[in-house]
Amino acid sequence: MPDLRGLGVSPGRTAGPVLLMAAAPALPPPGPPLSRRAGTAAVAAALSAVAAELDRRAGRAGGEARDILEAQAMMAADPTLLQAAEEHVVAGMDAAHALDTAFAEHRAALVAAGGYFAERAADLDDLRNRAVAAALGMPMPGVPDPGHPFVLVAEDLSPADTAGLSADVLALVTEKGGPTSHTAILAKSRGLPAVVACAGALALEEGTLVSVDGSTGEVRAGLDGPAAEEVRRLAEAERAELAHSSGPGRTADGHPVKLLLNIGSAADLAARAEGVGLFRTELLFLDRRSAPAFDEQVAAYAEVFAAVPGAIVRTLDAGTDKPLPFLDLPAEQNPALGIRGLRVDRLRQEVLDTQLAAVVEAARATGAEPSVMAPMVSTPREAADFAGRARAAGIRRVGVMIEVPAAALLAEAILAEVDFLSIGTNDLGQYTFAADRQHPALADLLDPWQPALLRLVEMCAAAGLAAGKTVGVCGEAAGDPRLAPVLVGLGVTSLSMSAVCVPAVRTALAGHTLEECRTLAKAALRPDNPGPR
Incomplete structure (x- = not known):
């Protein structure tokens, strides 16, 4: 069977026998009506x-x-x-x-x-x-448990499947999914190599030895035992080398690049990063019939601030595209283009007011100086209004997310109103290419190597350099060790990612001078160069 290629969404290499996901139960003919x-x-x-x-x-x-x-x-x-x-x-x-x-x-x-x-x-x-x-009285479908290491191949994986993976799972390969799917996010948090949108994967026969490269998206079939063992040996040597990675992020010639963490709570903190670049506060609000009380928010924020005094807090990123029951927002025909992120403030101003007050109180209680940033900002006026609200509440350092092309195009004007920018490549890619982040047939358009997306990143970084202000990336792209030098070459000053990605990104940056990063960036910006995948 020829080699397969999909999108590599969680870095690392390994090899092992294929096992296919257990099939969903088939419905039998209708049974007699029950009482x-x-x-x-x-x-x-x-x-x-x-x-x-x-x-x-x-x-x-x-x-x-x-x-x-x-x-x-x-x-x-x-x-x-x-x-x-x-x-x-x-x-x-x-x-x-x-x-x-x-x-x-x-x-x-x-x-x-x-x-x-x-x-x-x-x-x-x-x-x-x-x-x-x-x-039907049948076992619930799920991941096989053969009692030996294997590469799991499936059409797609549910959150329950991915979260419950045993230590025997070496890597994940799915025919569906995209770079921001649950499979990608959870595989990265577990440190498992993963390839999604891999056409033909289900045609692999069970027991076939394959190698999986979660960086390049390559799945090679037809290996023999010694070849598979050599892939695992080299991969283990790479992991051992990365385990000794430490210190601040910097290029080979000493140019500093802060390596930060994306977290949802204090439980996600890790010691080997330089701070928190994205504290997703919406996880505190999920599935609530009423908003978390002021004191509850203070306690959750203070737990993070006590460990990372300079954490960057993203205010609530929710709305009709990410419905939270307590918001009671009206349904929309196209929610991804409707009331979401900072736009919720148009209807429910008390939500942001309470959150900003809780951040300030948590900072006071811990002696921290956190920053805040707003999601889904589209105009300089929105940036100015948010900055005014946050500073009036008592927060000194205020930024915004760049997630829509309109904001990237006016990055210079937005930076006149705020202290920093953080680029969310997941949504910025979605809106740049008008491609649903979860549509499996459009996964290639969500690839962060797309030159059009990188040009928007370059525009934001140039605006930051001119203003003397920082511009970071906190989307999934920041954790790609091959893309990290490109982003630095574009002028990005910090990268925020899952903890498991930090060592590989640190090592990748240390292998390139700043000038080499700039050369890589120029090549990636060429319209005919969609990246190495």
Whole structure:
């Protein structure tokens, strides 16, 4: 079989035998109608079993995996889903078919809503498979457990699957998914090599020895035992070398580049980075029927500030594309282009006011001097308004995220209003190419090596240099050790990433002088050079 290539989304190399993901349960022919009491009890028991299993996995997980699993458990426990399934039982369906139909209806509604809602459709598919299996008395589908190391190959992976991976999983390869999918994010947090959007992966035969390169996206088939062992040996030598990586980020000739962390809570902190470049505060707000109280926010922020006094806090990044029940925002036809990020402030100003006050109180209690930045800023006026609010609250250093092309094009004017910029390459790529971040057929357009995206990064970095202000990158691109020298060559001053990516990025920067980084950047900006993938 010829070699395969997808998008490398979590760096590292390894080799091992292929095992395919266990298939979803097939629906048998419709069974005889159940009594209303028996049928409704059966669908309730199935959904309850799914929620309980996901809660159990969440209890064993940590960081982003825990948050994602808890969100999935909430979806399984949604009373509207149970009500829909019960209505189909009353109409004469058996429990399995009632659940299948209810999930199909919910899925269609999410896809029609678009944006963040459509991104959650894959999560519903996983919940459907688990619930139907429970109703049929079958084991819930999931990752195989052969008792030996293997490369997991699947059409796609749910958050529950990825978060519950055993130590025997060497690498992940999926036919679907994109660079910002749950598979990519969780694989990177686990340090597992991963390749997504890899066409033909499911044609690999079980037991075939393959090598996986999570940096280049290459999947080589047809290895023999000695060749696979050599790949693993070299990979282990690389990991051992990276384990000794320490110190501040800098190029070979000493040009400093701060290496920072993306975190959701204090649990994600690691000692080998130089600070926190992105504190995602929305994880504190997820699946809440009411906003977290002022004191609860203060406690969560203070826990991070006590460890990292100069952490950069991103204010709530939510809205109709990332719905939070307590916000009670109206539904939109195109939520990714609607009320999200800082735009929530247009309707619910008290949310930002409370958050800024909590940040200030947490800073006072810990003696810290955190910075804050707002997501989804589009104009200099929005940047000025946010900066005024934050400074009036008592925060000295204020920045904004650059996630839409309009902001990148006016970076110079925006920097006249704020102290720093942080480029979110995930959303900036989505809006630059008008490509849904979760659409598997468009994954190549979300590749951060795209020259058009890099040109926007260059514009922001040039504006920062002219103003004497810092410009960082905190999207998934920042954790790519091959792209990091390019970003530095474009003028970026800091890179913020998952903790597991820091050693490789530090080593990559140390292998290039600043002038070499600039040469790499010039090559990457060429329209005919979409990158090494």
